[in-house]
Amino acid sequence: MTFDAIDIKIMNALQRDAGQSLETLGADVGLSRNACWRRVKSLEESGAITSRVALVDAKAVGLGLMVFMQVRTHSHDPDWQMQFKRATCTIPGILSVYRMTGDLDYLIRARVPDMDGYDTLYQQLISQVPIADVSASFVMEEIKDSTALPL
The missing domain is CATH 1.10.10.10 (Winged helix-like DNA-binding domain superfamily/Winged helix DNA-binding domain)
Incomplete structure (x- = not known):
């Protein structure tokens, strides 16, 4: 285009x-x-403009904790990938999921209210799909978070 x-x-x-x-x-x-x-x-x-949305302040709606989950799996077969995709697309707190190169298989960005909310999200994910390892990093400060692409 x-x-x-x-x-x-x-x-x-x-x-x-x-x-x-x-x-x-x-x-x-x-x-x-x-x-x-x-x-x-x-x-x-x-398709250049995919949607027009309102951006909601996460803290204002009680989702003050952002977490990045690093996922490693033992399986890369199509059935597992479909099961993982289905699980991550249906869990409301999961905002983004990326399949990665290198040591990490997937990176998930999620918003939850607090650590208990993270544990609930984690339990939902592992109950729906077998995962070899999940580690999480929690955002302490958001320095820049933009949805605007540099055109």
Whole structure:
């Protein structure tokens, strides 16, 4: 996909504030409301914009502890992978799951209320899929956490 300067401006503006009106967005990027709407729809249809969401403050909703779980497995067969994918996609506190290269097989990013919440999440995961080893690191300070891509 190729994007022109206006497409880039639209995507940057929507990454900052997806709730702004089309009038405001159009004025910011130099388009009329209708032309701006057509561009946004085209970016959505092409898959460049996958969704428009509200970001919720985790601490405000009682999910103040972020944890990164490093997962190692003895099995790499397709059935285990499907079982792991199904388990991680259904546990609400799990936000991101990545299959990794190197010594680590998977990295999970999760949000929980506290250590008891982490233990509950951990127990849910290991009850659904056999895992060789899980270690966890807890975030003490969030220095930068952004969803905006550098366009």
